[in-house]
Amino acid sequence: MPKDDGIGASTKRREDTRFLTGNGKYTDDINLRGQTYVHFLRSDVAHGRIKGIDSSAAEAMDGVLRVFTAADFDSAGGIPCGWQVTDKHGQPMQEPKHPILAEGKVRHVGDPICAVVAETYAQARDAAEAIEVDIEELEPVVDMKAALKDGATKVHDDLSSNLCYDWGFVEENKDAVNEAFNNAAHVVSLELTNNRLVANPMEPRVAVGDYDPWGDSHTLYTTSQNPHVIRLLMGAFVLNIPEHKLRVVAPDVGGGFGSKIYHYAEEAFCTYAAKVLKRPVKWTSSRSEAFISDAHGRDHKTKIELALDADHNFTALRTETYANMGAYLSTFAPSIPTWLHGTLMAGNYKTPLIYVNVKAVFTNTVPVDAYRGAGRPEATFQIERLVDKAARELGVDPIELRRQNFIKPEEFPYQTPVAVVYDTGNYHATMDKMLELSDYAGFEARRAESAARGKLRGFGIAHYIEACGIAPSNLVGQLGARAGLYESASVRVNATGSISVYTGSHSHGQGHETTFAQVVAEMIGVDANSIEIHHGDTSNTPMGMGTYGSRSLAVGGSAIVKATNKIIDKAKKIAAHLLEAAPEDIELKDGKFSVAGTDKSVDWSGVTLAAYVPHNYPLEELEPGLEETAFYDPSNFTYPSGAYGCEVELDPETGKIDILRFIAADDFGNIVNPMIVEGQVHGGLAQGIGQALLENCVYDDQGQLLSGSYMDYTMPRADDMRGFTVDHSCVTPCTHNPLGVKGCGEAGAIGSPPAVVNAAIDALHRAGHTHITHIDMPLTPSRVWAAMNG
CATH class of the missing domain: 3.30.365.10 (Aldehyde oxidase/xanthine dehydrogenase, molybdopterin binding domain)
Incomplete structure (x- = not known):
């Protein structure tokens, strides 16, 4: 039986006490001294050329501090994309600039044109309505297939077409797949749509930028699933702020579902404007604004085909998918229909040959990126609808058709034809x-x-x-990822035995404060209530990659295990000194260090106190203190x-x-x-x-x-x-x-x-x-x- 608060126990979530009593600390709860408010004037047309902006009336209104346009960001970079996909011809994807405020053109309804900063939100909103924007409307492209036709209006004039990339996987399988279809006893095909979705987390996005002129340092409070990545992208690629001068804090966050993974223009704006105005700048999205500014999910159109032999064994699978990128490339958008979708097209089945083609398309719509599942739901929907259709066409039981083609338990580890190994x-x-x-x-x-x-x-x-805990870093780097996908943790043991764990993973509903404490409590044998979990602040947590893709426990938890093992190893050496024994003879169980085969022991708090009050301590071997950091980069x-x-x-x-x-x-x-x-x-x-x-x-x-x-x-x-x-x-x-x-x-x-x-x-x-x-x-x-x- 598991301990009441150890691994395997259904311990109630400790964080729920503050949430259910109204004591959560969400980003919108943060209000700083001298705070100002920003309202974004957004495009109400999907595609148009900006001919002129007259903000004079707005600038003269009560409470207005400044109206910002794209011209104010000439020295800033665009919002970066975190993953580069190479197409089936070996060419890198087309990657247009994603400006903080629209430059020259608007490319979707909701594209921010101007930002009004005022003393109150109402003043900022009223002033935005007084801005006159002269837009020459252009024909928009909304349908993906129409966007790729010759002569289609281009979303980005500087690109050769609206095709972001044409990706083939596994390209060397293509001829063999086609031959298998030519020789198949039965072929079943299906055309389907994976409908576009809006994430709609409980809490809309919020950003609060603050600037300290004395230290020339910035702080951004934001509703983010990965604050360290926001710091890296915004600091290095957008605003040119050294990382040690930029703190990103993601406090309690009310849900994300993928939509809060990415670096958004509003975060960069609030950080930048706070320095310009020498005052904090706050933005809180309305729900209607979220519909036209948060990244959407899914939006694939696919033709999928399955070849079977006369005995109903799957012999080959091929697909052609059109994936909507929207008007700009969101942070991880290019990887979703490719490496998080194509690599899962084997499903649970022993299909020997697979070929996946994906055409990613720019359209005059909100950018599309990961939404809960991210690529794996799209793959599963295609496969499982097709297998069901195959069973009906063949007149066989859909359960038995699946069983016949399942990978068997004795066949693991199983190398799929789409690169991954189960x-x-x-x-x-x-x-x-x-x-x-x-x-x-x-x-x-x-x-x-x-x-x-x-x-x-x-x-x-x-x-x-599905595939969780995207890894390892050296592999995803070859596939186009522009960041590592490890996780890190620091475990600090205090003198009286309590423990503080600092993790690069971020919790926005997953229950990390409970489960991570359970893991450490189980390893050391102490009460989970003596363990505090800290996350979401780049100033006190080690570099991390955040939370998405069901990676928290598999990757973040593994980093905590590694750091805790380092703590235990050092604590055993301290205990061995106190007990006058060899470290290899020390056992740790239920929070007590014992010498194997004897009744000699010292409890956890006795060892931790010795680490910080080293009157009786192996100083010639160990430094005082008990704190360790570990990084974990998964192998698969x-x-x-x-x-x-x-x-x-x-x-x-x-x-x-x-x-x-x-x-x-x-x-x-x-x-x-x-x-x-x-x-x-x-x-x-x-x-x-x-x-x-x-x-x-x-x-x-x-x-x-x-x-x-x-x-x-x-x-x-x-x-x-x-x-x-x-x-x-x-x-x-x-x-x-x-x-x-x-x-x-x-x-x-x-x-x-x-x-x-x-x-x-x-x-x-x-x-x-x-x-x-x-x-x-x-x-x-x-x-x-x-x-x-x-």
């Missing part, structure tokens, strides 16, 4: 567990009961695999996987779909806190089901966002989620990190969309609508009804 997994076990928990054997009786009420019932399955991704089952009821009169049951059987490797893992899966399922049934970011052909508020963009609500059955009892530990963990934060959003769509198609087919082979997400009542009625 270290462990048991896909048959998770499928068995999902079917058991779903009472799949009783489905027909439940379907008959629905039919008696005039409803259609269907059961859909999906099996996913981790590979969580799972089987999801969804049971739906469909009303043929309206097309409305209700989810009656949802079962998630996941393999996350070892589990530190089961309760937190279950909560992470619940959140991911809500977002995945939201994408499948409700959420859709829609532009018209003039680039106007038609779904720019909660009146038009439908978020899932409590009554859309009737409860989930979540299981993580199928465990195959990761073999290459010290905790054996794999990551759980994105799984729900990856496996649920295809499970929901497969369930809806199953319900329709069982009712005789066999002509319906696919419906694009979201499966709104109108879309389903239209499909049923031609």
Whole structure:
């Protein structure tokens, strides 16, 4: 049995006490002496040439300190992209400048043109309305395929076209893949859309810039998932601020889902303007502003094909995808449809030949980047919808078709044809567990009961695999990453035995303050309440890469383990001196150091006090103190996987779909806190089901966002989620990190969309609508009804 607060215990999240009592410290809670406020005047057209800006009336209004335009940033760089993709011809991607304020042209609705700084927010907003901007409207490009046609309007005049890159992977497989399709006994194909999404975290983005003229130093308070990366990008590439003169603080952050990974123009503006005005500058996004300024997610159009032999074995897979980049390249945007998508196209299956083509396209829309799952949901949706369609065309059980082609447990580690090596997994076990928990054997009786009420019932399955903890740095560097993807931690033991852990990972809902403390408590054998976790401040935490891609425990936790092991090694030497024994004879258990085979011991606090009061201490061997830092750079991704089952009821009169049951059987490797893992899966399922049934970011052909508020963009609500059955009892530990963990934060959003769509198609087919082979997400009542009625 686990300790009450050690690894494996469902310890309540300690951070929730301050959140639930209203004592969280969010960025918008920060108000500095002499603070000013900024309002951004944003473009209301998708594409246009800026002919002139008249801000004289605004500058004369009460409270206005200054109106900034692009001309004020001539010495600044553009917002940098953190990943360069090389195309299938060996050429680097086209990489346009992303200015802080629009230079010469506006390229999407929401592109910031001017920034008004005033004594109050209301004054800044009113003054912005008095600015006259002369814009010559240009024809926008919104549709990706149309954007690549000859003669299409270019989003960036200095580029050769709207094609960012044309990426082929694995290029040397292409001819063999085509030959396999020519020789296939059966070929199944599907064209589908992975709908564009808006992240919508609980807390909108906020930035507060502050400047200390006496030290010539800057501080930025921001809602970020990775403050160290913001410091690196903004300091080195945008504002030319030395890192030791730039502090970035990300306090409590109310959710991110990927949208707060990136460096945004507003952060650079507030930092810059604070120095110019010698006063703090604050910006808080409205929810409507977030819809047109935060990076969006997904937005792929794909044709996918699967070749099978006469025995229904998968022989080859090929895809062609158009991926929307929006108007500018966001920080990690180029990597999402390539290295985080193409490398997962093997799924859970032994498909020997795979070729993935991705065309990344600039359009006059908000930039697109990672959203919960980032590339892996897109890959899983394609594969699992196609496998289901193949089973229907072949007239075989979709479960058995999957089982037949699964990688078997004895075949691990498994080298896929798309570069990555899966270290462990048991896909048959998770499928068995999902079917058991779903009472799949009783489905027909439940379907008959629905039919008696005039409803259609269907059961859909999906099996996913994802890659977490992007690594290692030397590999991703070869693939185009412009930063390392390690993590770091410092562990400081105080004289009385309490422990402070400083991590480069950032918590914005994951529960790090609880789980990281559980890990250290387990290793040393002390009360977890004696351990404090610090994060989110570049001035007191070691260099880190933040939190995204379910990397926190696998990468950040592993750095903490390494640093704690260094602490234990030194503490054993101190204990050996106190106990007059050899260090190799010292054992640590339950917070006590003992000499093996004797009753001689000293407790944890006795050793830590000796480290800082070294009256009896091996000074000739060790320095006083007890503090260590470690960096951890993984040798491979981790590979969580799972089987999801969804049971739906469909009303043929309206097309409305209700989810009656949802079962998630996941393999996350070892589990530190089961309760937190279950909560992470619940959140991911809500977002995945939201994408499948409700959420859709829609532009018209003039680039106007038609779904720019909660009146038009439908978020899932409590009554859309009737409860989930979540299981993580199928465990195959990761073999290459010290905790054996794999990551759980994105799984729900990856496996649920295809499970929901497969369930809806199953319900329709069982009712005789066999002509319906696919419906694009979201499966709104109108879309389903239209499909049923031609």
